[in-house]
Amino acid sequence: MTQPSFATHEVFNQSPPFEDVDLFALDRPLGDAVAANGGGAAEKELSEFGRHWGSAAMAERGRLANENTPKLRTFDARGNRRDVVEFHPAYHELMAHSAHAGVHNSTWDTQGRPAGGASEVVRAARFYMAAQVETGHLCPITMTRASVAALASQPDLLAKAMPVIATRSYDPGFTPWWTKRGMTLGMGMTEKQGGTDVRSNMTRATRDGDAYRIVGHKWFMSAPMCDAFLVLAQAGEGLTCFFMPRFAPDGSVNALHFQRLKDKLGNRSNASSEVEFENAYGLRVGEEGKGIRTIIQMVQLTRQDCAIASVGLMRSGLAHALHHARHRSVFQKHLADQPLMQAVLSDMALHVEASVALVMRLCRSFDRAPDDAGEAAYVRLLTPAIKYWTCKSAPGFLYEAMECLGGNGYVEEGILARHYREAPVNAIWEGSGNVMCLDVLRALSREADAASAVLQGLVGETEGLPGASETAAFIGKIFRWPDSERVARLAVEKLALLAAAAALNQISPRSAELFAATRLAATHPAMYGAVDLASADIKSLLMRALP
Ligand SMILES: Cc1cc2nc3c(=O)[nH]c(=O)nc-3n(C[C@H](O)[C@H](O)[C@H](O)COP(=O)(O)OP(=O)(O)OC[C@H]3O[C@@H](n4cnc5c(N)ncnc54)[C@H](O)[C@@H]3O)c2cc1C
Missing domain, CATH: 2.40.110.20 (Butyryl-CoA Dehydrogenase, subunit A; domain 2)
Structure with a gap:
């Protein structure tokens, strides 16, 4: 959009603010995750x-x-x-x-x-x-x-x-x-x-x-x-x-x-x-x-919110990045049409789509836990694992989102610099990363049968997805190690990834397949966009993320 000119230049090729939008209607993965987990009636x-x-x-x-x-x-x-x-x-x-x-x-x-x-x-x-x-x-x-x-x-x-x-x-x-x-x-x-x-x-x-x-x-x-x-x-x-x-x-x-x-x-x-x-x-x-037993009832819920907020921050990063890429031209072509930028954005969209499916699945368990022992076991085992994975992935994700906006991403007028500074706190408070891993181990040792039933449930829900059964076997094996603390981070991350694939599979089997292929069957590279998704998948992921 052409802006009024300065004495020295005209302003153009800057993306308009991502404001006055419907944060719900624009977010198909959110709407689908809410509906899949029982909240469809609240759409309006x-x-x-x-x-x-x-x-x-x-x-x-x-x-x-x-x-x-x-x-x-x-x-x-x-x-x-x-x-x-x-x-x-x-x-x-x-x-x-x-x-x-x-x-x-x-x-x-x-x-x-x-x-x-x-x-x-x-x-x-x-x-x-x-x-x-x-x-x-x-x-x-x-x-x-x-x-x-x-x-x-x-x-x-x-x-x-x-x-x-x-x-x-x-x-x-x-x-x-x-x-x-x-x-x-x-x-x-x-x-x-x-x-x-x-x-x-x-x-x-x-x-x-x-x-x-x-x-x-x-x-x-x-x-x-x-x-x-x-x-x-x-x-x-x-x-x-x-x-x-x-x-x-x-x-x-x-x-x-x-x-x-x-x-x-x-x-x-x-x-x-x-x-x-x-x-x-x-x-x-x-x-x-009984102070710890009492206050842990509160902490369980704030941990749930740390995970939700982290995914919200990542969603915002993704939406701003996509919006900018669709408006900003480099070398006479919108960033959103450049194959390498598409690879980055679609990989990020896949991460957020799985993350939102996962946190909403967790919330469904919170809804049902009072009357359903299986859902209560899901809450117990997976709340710390999901807090660990979502909160710890947010800072790196937001850094990448910021970079999609180039220099504009790094300055304080935009929201991404603030999101980036905010992100680490969710991993630190309400129990830091290692503490979450120790909590998963505690659930496994104290409520072994319930935890194993949750894992079996995830195996069923991810049947046929690439790498899912191998991941589940690996998790089971590693948690049985006598020295499991030393490898707890690896196992907890894999547990969260398996749960994310399961949650996503109920909503979008095609996205779940891509997620599993890039995160379960293979180790995801350190950087977003370093995985090879087909161009049809890229298009559909990006349209789901922001029409
Ligand atoms: C902005 C902000 C606001 C906060 N607000 C509140 C508040 O309102 N109320 C409140 O009570 N607290 C609050 N906190 C405190 C926060 O909950 C603690 O900082 C957090 O629980 C970690 O405790 P700590 O700082 O004492 O670190 P430590 O307990 O010393 O832990 C340091 C590191 O060691 C790791 N670690 C701990 N034990 C083990 C172990 N056994 N094996 C391996 N690694 C381990 C931890 O994961 C952490 O990474 C706030 C913190 C921040 C940053």
Whole structure:
């Protein structure tokens, strides 16, 4: 498109912004994956969400929220403690839009029980689309949704909090949670001496009537303006989970003292604090000494969201890359028509198509797990494997997507630089890569029969796909090795690839065949586009990805 001319030159051959699009309608692999996993009836509302989040106005909110980072106001002008964090209005607007669509609560009913139906799949589709626009604000959104699973261990507390969690209002006011129109929750586990090893937590909780007083610190505690946090602290019987609100029951500000905000690589719109608890008020959640068992219910769900967000980021990278390649000409020919660029883009499209099929299949298991032991076993074994594979593949994928836009991909005006900086955090938090692999090994050793049934299910679902039976045999063999930790990364990656091929096979057998040929029958090369797909396959993959 020709643009108005400058004194020295005319502007042309720049791709128009990828904005004011329907993020749902343009994404056939997403629509197919939602339908295949039981969410087809929500197509209309997902398209509405896709149009809204694909608008230029939402993109602008994402930019503003990240350029105007949150600020900690520890004290007021007179030296009184305030411990509040100020966010740009755009951040609050993003929060309000997500809350309005129920991204923070729609998998629960008003009592905090699983909402049933395809609520996980439908909500995941929203989370995935929102992640394409702005991921920082999704941190409190995912934590709020996930906290309900841990609060279920304390039914009296859940019954009080649920009416405020279950609303679709976002209320940013700094007032006690029980007075608000809607509330958000965060999580505090990581301390200076240990994040993975939460058993080393030093923060202590002492009984004070029906409540506890908590003394100690957290080295990372994100979204500090949440209305309450689920924190781990050592009580008489050992590590215990506590509900720590920003306000004590008498209406005074609870003693959560923020030391500073982290200066982070990405995830800039979200604040991540270092905090001290100086005799802070807390209520026990679950039994004393059962803190890990309680909070892991929450972490299981945030891990699921890390995977969904990572695939959302990759989808955005792919869509921007494809859009640019269709508008940008080099050597008198659109990039999208150059065979080498087609090889890169189609290989990337295949990766995203398999990834979205996989995360939506996982969400179907979350939907069905309460009534189906087989689906519960799928959730248990595959959530860490899928988090591992999707989150760890996102940074490399986004780097490639950025390169498809050339220099424009690398500058901050575009969204890809922000996505690239954001991507690694999903692999680090909620259990880093190695921790996910150890978790898969734990599921295999503690629930061996259930895990083996899941693997058998994948074998059936991938029957006839190139390399599938060999991959399954290899996984089975490697997991039986006495020294399996040393080879766990290889086996977990292969497990995720097999599960992805199985999920894709239910949606698009032709894509599943290509995926298996390039990822199961052969080791995928380090770079995208270094595989040989037929030109007919390339065309169909790219049309499915972005018509
Ligand atoms: C932006 C951001 C926000 C965060 N927000 C929060 C928050 O809100 N609440 C919260 O509680 N935490 C939060 N965290 C902390 C995060 O969850 C931890 O950083 C993470 O769990 C890793 O813990 P760690 O940093 O102590 O690293 P470590 O536990 O020291 O781990 C370092 C590395 O060693 C690996 N490793 C650990 N154990 C083993 C093993 N047995 N064998 C092999 N390798 C191993 C890990 O995979 C990791 O790669 C946040 C982190 C970031 C970056």
